[in-house]
Amino acid sequence: MMMIFGVPLAVFMGQLTLGLVNGAFYALLSLGLAVIFGLLKIVNFAHGAQYMLGAFAALLGFRYLGINYWLALFLVPLVVGGFGMLMERFLLRRIAHLDHLYGLLLTFGLALIFEGTLVNFFGVSGARYSTPEALQGGLNLGFMFLPTYRAWVLVAALAMCLFTWFMIERTRLGAYLRAGTENSQLMQAFGVNVPLLITLTYGFGVALAAFAGVLAAPLYPVSPTMGSSLLIVVFAVVVIGGMGSILGAILTGLGMGIIEGLTKVYYPEASNTVIFLVMILVLMLRPAGLFGKEA
Amino acid sequence: MADSQAYDAPSVVKERQKRARMRRNIFYIALLAVGLVAPFLAYPVFLMKILCFALFACAFNLLLGYAGLLSFGHAAFLATGGYVTGYLLASYPGLTPEMGIIGGTLMATLLGVLFGVLSIRRQGIYFAMVTLALAQLMFFVFVQSSFTGGEDGLHGVPRGDLFGVINLSSNLAMYYFVLAVFIFGFAVIQRTVHSPFGQVLKAIRENEPRAVSLGYNVDAYKLLAFVLSAALAGLAGSTKTVVFQLASLTDAHWHMSGEVILMTLLGGVGTLLGPLMGAGIVVSLQHILAQSPLGNWVSVILGIIFVLCVLSFRSGIVGELDKMYRKNFK
Numbered sequence: 001m002m003m004i005f006g007v008p009l010a011v012f013m014g015q016l017t018l019g020l021v022n023g024a025f026y027a028l029l030s031l032g033l034a035v036i037f038g039l040l041k042i043v044n045f046a047h048g049a050q051y052m053l054g055a056f057a058a059l060l061g062f063r064y065l066g067i068n069y070w071l072a073l074f075l076v077p078l079v080v081g082g083f084g085m086l087m088e089r090f091l092l093r094r095i096a097h098l099d100h101l102y103g104l105l106l107t108f109g110l111a112l113i114f115e116g117t118l119v120n121f122f123g124v125s126g127a128r129y130s131t132p133e134a135l136q137g138g139l140n141l142g143f144m145f146l147p148t149y150r151a152w153v154l155v156a157a158l159a160m161c162l163f164t165w166f167m168i169e170r171t172r173l174g175a176y177l178r179a180g181t182e183n184s185q186l187m188q189a190f191g192v193n194v195p196l197l198i199t200l201t202y203g204f205g206v207a208l209a210a211f212a213g214v215l216a217a218p219l220y221p222v223s224p225t226m227g228s229s230l231l232i233v234v235f236a237v238v239v240i241g242g243m244g245s246i247l248g249a250i251l252t253g254l255g256m257g258i259i260e261g262l263t264k265v266y267y268p269e270a271s272n273t274v275i276f277l278v279m280i281l282v283l284m285l286r287p288a289g290l291f292g293k294e295a
Numbered sequence: 296m297a298d299s300q301a302y303d304a305p306s307v308v309k310e311r312q313k314r315a316r317m318r319r320n321i322f323y324i325a326l327l328a329v330g331l332v333a334p335f336l337a338y339p340v341f342l343m344k345i346l347c348f349a350l351f352a353c354a355f356n357l358l359l360g361y362a363g364l365l366s367f368g369h370a371a372f373l374a375t376g377g378y379v380t381g382y383l384l385a386s387y388p389g390l391t392p393e394m395g396i397i398g399g400t401l402m403a404t405l406l407g408v409l410f411g412v413l414s415i416r417r418q419g420i421y422f423a424m425v426t427l428a429l430a431q432l433m434f435f436v437f438v439q440s441s442f443t444g445g446e447d448g449l450h451g452v453p454r455g456d457l458f459g460v461i462n463l464s465s466n467l468a469m470y471y472f473v474l475a476v477f478i479f480g481f482a483v484i485q486r487t488v489h490s491p492f493g494q495v496l497k498a499i500r501e502n503e504p505r506a507v508s509l510g511y512n513v514d515a516y517k518l519l520a521f522v523l524s525a526a527l528a529g530l531a532g533s534t535k536t537v538v539f540q541l542a543s544l545t546d547a548h549w550h551m552s553g554e555v556i557l558m559t560l561l562g563g564v565g566t567l568l569g570p571l572m573g574a575g576i577v578v579s580l581q582h583i584l585a586q587s588p589l590g591n592w593v594s595v596i597l598g599i600i601f602v603l604c605v606l607s608f609r610s611g612i613v614g615e616l617d618k619m620y621r622k623n624f625k
Contacts, residue, residue: 043420094606101365102605104423105560108553109601116595229431232549236428239421269439276432280413283425287416 007265013144019261020254021150021219024157025212027253029234031164032208034243038181039201040092042103048231049111050206053080054213055222056118059129069132069218073156076214077207084206088199096198111228118224126221135218153215160211161250168246177201236279242292252290330474339466340538345578346477347535352558352570354527357484359556360565361493362520363500367423367552368410368430372525374437374547376403376532381449381542382442392455392463396476396533403529404522406433411521415514418503427549434547448543452536469538476534480527485567487523496520550594557597560604563611572612 004012029047036044044050057076061067067075087110095102131149138147168174180187180197188194213227220226233256241252256275263274270277282290333342351373358364380399383390414425437443444450454463463469487493499506499513507513536542545551554577562573577597584593604611610618 037420041420043424091602091606098609100420101423102609104365104420105556106602106605108556109598109605112553112594112598112601116592116598120591120595228549232427232431235424236431239417239424239428272435272439273432276428276435279425279428280432283413283416 005266010144012265015261015265016258017144017146017150017154017261019257019259019264021153021257022260023254023257024154025216025230025253026234026237026256027161027250028157028208028212028215029230030238030241030243030249030253031161031246032205032212033234033238034246034249035164035168035177035208036202036205037243039177039184039198040088040096040103041100042092042107043100043235044202044205045104045107045231046087046111046114047107047205047209047234048227048229049114050080050084050209050227051213051216051230052118052224052227053083053114054210055129055217055226056122056213056224057210058214058217059127059222062129069214073211073214077211080210080213081203081207085199085203087206088202092202093195093198115224115228122224124223124225126223126226129217129222131218149218153219156215157212160208161246164208165246165250173200233275236275240275240279240282240289242289244289245291248291327478330478334467334470339470341578341582343466343470343473343538344535345575346473347531347538348555348558348578349571349574350477350480350534351528351531352555352562352574353481353484353567354524354531355555356559356564356566356570357487357527358520358524359559360569361488361500362496362517364415364517364521365423365556366414366426366521366524367549367556368414368426368428368433369524369528369555370547370549370551371410371430371433372403372407372528373532373535373551373555374433374542374544375406376400376529377536377542377546378437378443378449379403380533381452381536384452384455384537385449388453390455391459392457392537395455396530396537399533399536400526400530403532404526407522407525407529408518410525411518415517415521427552430547430552431549434544434549437544437547443542443544446544448541449536450541452540452542454537454540463537473534473538476530480530481567481571483523483527488567492516492519553601554597557601557604559611560609561600561611563613563615563617564609566611566613566617569611569613576612 003009029051033044033047036042036047054076057080058067058069058072061072061076062069091106091110092103095106135149135152138145139151140146166174168177176187176192176197180192180194180201184194184198187197216226237252237256238249240256241248243249256278259278260271260274264271351369354372355366355369358366376396376399378399379402380395383398384392384395410426410429413429414422417425438445454469456462457468457472461468461472463472495506495511495516498509499511499516503513532542532546535546558573558577559570560573561576562571563569580596581593584590584596589596608615
């Protein structure tokens with residue numbers, strides 16, 4: 001059997017795929033954070049909770065309304081995104097004129113509320129969401145076994161990232177968003193409805209998180225706390241990559257996933273901490289982040 | 296009235312300052328009297344818990360309220376102080392509790408230097424994220440290390456004899472020691488805030504580029520404030536371990552970093568007594584809720600208070616009282 005640095009190829013490739021799948025989630029979530037940060041200038045601490053809400057919406061929708069996976073993949077981001085828009089309209093907007101740290105604190109409080117409420121109803125131990133039939137099983141690639149669902153997550157997440165990139169870089173709405181990121185006051189002076197744009201942007205960022213949540217539901221146990229620990233890692237990813245560019249967020253997310261996966265192969269004790277260690281290294285060598293513009 | 300103040304003769308101004316100082320001293324003495332009598336009116340262990348968290352919140356407030364730095368990772372210092380003190384006292388029976396506390400505080404200070412050097416390289420929102428990530432790193436270190444007892448934590452840490460003389464196993468003796476530690480920490484913060492160093496910190500908070508252009512080494516000031524805050528947070532954690540005779544992962548969890556923010560925000564960011572008030576309210580609330588049918592809803596209720604504070608109560612209780620006092624009595 002072929003070995004890579006003393007590890008069987010199949011194990012190596014298996015962990016690499018796992019890492020890539022995790023990386024795809026980091027990419028989706030940090031992308032959402034970056035989009036929201038660009039226009040609202042706040043760090044959305046509720047992002048992890050919104051990801052969790054996405055997974056729960058898929059689970060409960062299936063349980064009580066019989067909504068299948070494919071429909072959930074489409075509906076849940078709309079519903080949770082709409083909920084996010086309400087949050088922006090009625091809560092975040094009230095403190096938009098203040099120091100942006102208050103936005104972080106407000107969304108932190110909201111995350112506590114969402115998490116705590118769901119813990120009361122569903123406990124912390126997580127429920128299972130079954131993989132859709134079409135995506136069960138796996139492909140034998142000869143050198144490794146690739147579970148179909150993981151391959152699908154990779155494809156879907158990358159497609160979503162690409163879609164986001166296209167929306168922001170190639171459409172009129174995206175042009176507004178980029179202009180608003182540069183100077184929203186001037187935009188408003190030109191007659192663009194900036195408050196509406198802000199609401200839509202926040203809703204879109206939240207929808208991305210919810211989409212990631214639905215993708216994650218068949219992979220990980222669906223529990224109220226599934227988002228918060230993930231979010232802290234995503235924060236580290238964001239510090240590493242900087243929130244300046246979309247491509248940067250995607251690449252950093254995937255890269256960190258791969259590094260984490262490889263650490264699991266060669267030094268499993270550090271697999272929880274390796275991303276934080278990379279963050280420390282980046283802070284020492286390139287404080288602005290790999291793709292960051294500001295100092 | 297405020298306009299005429301500028302034209303008052305120096306002697307009048309001096310007289311006014313003197314009177315303000317006297318009022319403050321009387322207030323502090325009254326507070327001290329309350330602190331001395333309190334253990335006869337309420338359960339000492341409960342009061343000690345409040346005092347430990349109050350010191351923790353005061354330390355946090357030094358950073359947020361006076362230097363404008365929002366750290367989301369202060370739990371790491373609380374936990375480091377607690378774990379190191381617990382480990383020292385449990386493994387070396389000859390060690391007196393104050394030595395254990397000093398050891399824990401020193402380790403937290405050291406960690407503060409490391410965190411500080413790394414995190415002040417980024418500003419604002421990134422600073423918060425970096426400190427949160429570093430604290431999470433420490434959380435995993437505590438989970439995996441052997442000296443912390445992993446998921447179980449450290450239990451049965453002996454309280455021992457203070458200075459080898461005073462037996463701390465009585466809650467009353469322990470209480471007065473904790474009160475002394477709190478007063479020491481509070482005095483350090485009070486002194487720092489009113490010193491020229493504290494004034495420069497406030498200048499950095501208000502306008503960092505201007506402070507830079509005035510020639511202040513802003514990074515050095517921020518780092519010193521960060522380390523001081525970390526040291527006092529470590530002191531709080533160390534003392535807490537001696538009181539409760541245990542150290543656990545709860546102190547290292549990011550929820551703890553959030554709780555200390557809530558205490559400070561609720562009491563009043565940038566006020567000296569706000570964190571004390573906030574810690575008192577949050578700890579009492581947790582205590583009361585834990586015994587009520589709402590016991591499972593603690594984190595939801597804390598979240599709601601958090602949201603309400605940010606939306607409409609940003610000066611906190613002490614801040615609002617201060618505003619009211621200024622409006623009506625000046």
